[in-house]
Amino acid sequence: MFSTSLSVFTHGERFKSQCYAIAFTLVLGLLSVILPTHVAQAADTPAIAAAANIKFALDDIAKNFKQQTGLSVRISYGSSGNFITQIQHGAPFEMMLSADEFYIEQLHKAGYTQDAGVIYAIGRLALAAPKQSPLILDAELVGLEQFIRDGKLKRFAIANPDHAPYGERAREVLKAKGLWDAVQPKLIFGENASQAAQFTISGSTQGGIVPLSLVLAPQFTQLANHVVIPDNLYQPLNQRMALMPNASETATRFYQYMQSPQAQKVLSEFGFNLPKTTVKLD
Template identity: 50%
Template sequence: MKFAFSRILAPLLLVLFTAVAQAAPTNIAAAADLKFVLEELSKSFEQQSGEKLAVTYGASGAITTQIVNGAPFQLFLSADEDYVLKLSTAGLTKDEGVLYATGHLVIVTPKNASLQVDSELKGLAAALKSGKLQRFAIANPEHAPYGRRAVEVLKHAGLWEDIQSKLVLGENVSQAAQFATSGSTDGGIVALSLVKSPQVINTVNYAEIPESWHSPQKQRMVLLKNADSTAKAFYDYLQQPAAREIFRRYGFVLPGEAN
């Protein structure tokens, strides 16, 4: 009787475990500047494929450390290609991945802010000189690529030495954008993609910063060693014309296109 019961139970458990495995979402890690664009793209992919994605956003450097320490991500979209290349050198990826976009920086404030925004940061310089600037947001340059680019911009403008005591560092560029657009700070330097979203665009003032003021924000994605078929499908989906158009709409420049 016990033998017969076990013969019946074993296939049922196999079906149950298979169903659970199929229901588990594929884990994607993405740079924080992709929050709005990937929310749109992942929803579209899930509707078309029937597969489920679990997207975790953060600073690219912090995500890289998590992957090195064994985090079970299957696809990584970095805001700085260097992190992907380091993971590839360490043997943690399928290959070196592909460039998927080049990002841009902006200075941004809430709509009613007194700080004047302009591409050459003259308004920021004037506010700093007059003592009117109290708090200014950037991402933490220790592990956020957009934070490092913001530092380069401020140094190029000759403001770095004077503005350091005013800086409020976001854990990633998305948090810095929240500080800069909510009124928690007088403004900030963040990713263009985070102010181009429908939720934000009409509530802020912003100006794009010249690309010549900082290192290129080349963004690369890669499949990790344990990538499943859903991760591979999403990786391919992100390179298709429809997805590229959505990236473009959020202010990214696509591979093969002029800046």
């Protein structure tokens, strides 16, 4: 069985046990990571690896796909970097939806995908904070800068930039605003984008930079506020997907469905920008 680590990287040992407890509770609940329970999957229910930031949108898309076709897919959510390691070690995924282009390109160069795949969505970032947080939110991060200057920032969440594209882009934003050095000692790293969002809404941090697609979910808006971060502060999050050489007919049909106007409409509703072309279904 392939599982996603729940380890959290902090810059203060006193917060580590608290963050593990929060992560364990929330992963089992609100933003649970769904992993395959068996190495061998039924041919008609393909295993699909998907970036954590598309969980809510992809859950809806998979449900619609089943209603329209009668076919099911089994989705695992996690960090794109961790998934390519699993695939390279034999994880039986038939398709991967990455949080950016880099990881699909790496898999393709190594011969783990049928082709270079396609961009299915363009991700966006949000600055978010629990409703009770004193952090003032604004698109240019002026409130965060003042919060830091006043010595009020204690903990701030982003996904781990070493293997989560949304964490890498969050770091770009903080560097662009000249805040990285000041924020870095206060960071709590989520293992993936959804875990960073969990820390942001749980109250274990005063805020975080997380995927817009997650903060737009009702489960999030009930607990936290957010503002959209301008796209020009970070490199584009061109989210690419590809089929593996062992992809079944069901996986292939889901891959095509992801490019359809029906799926693209759902992605748009969750805050994604869209690629220019879509596939018209028969």
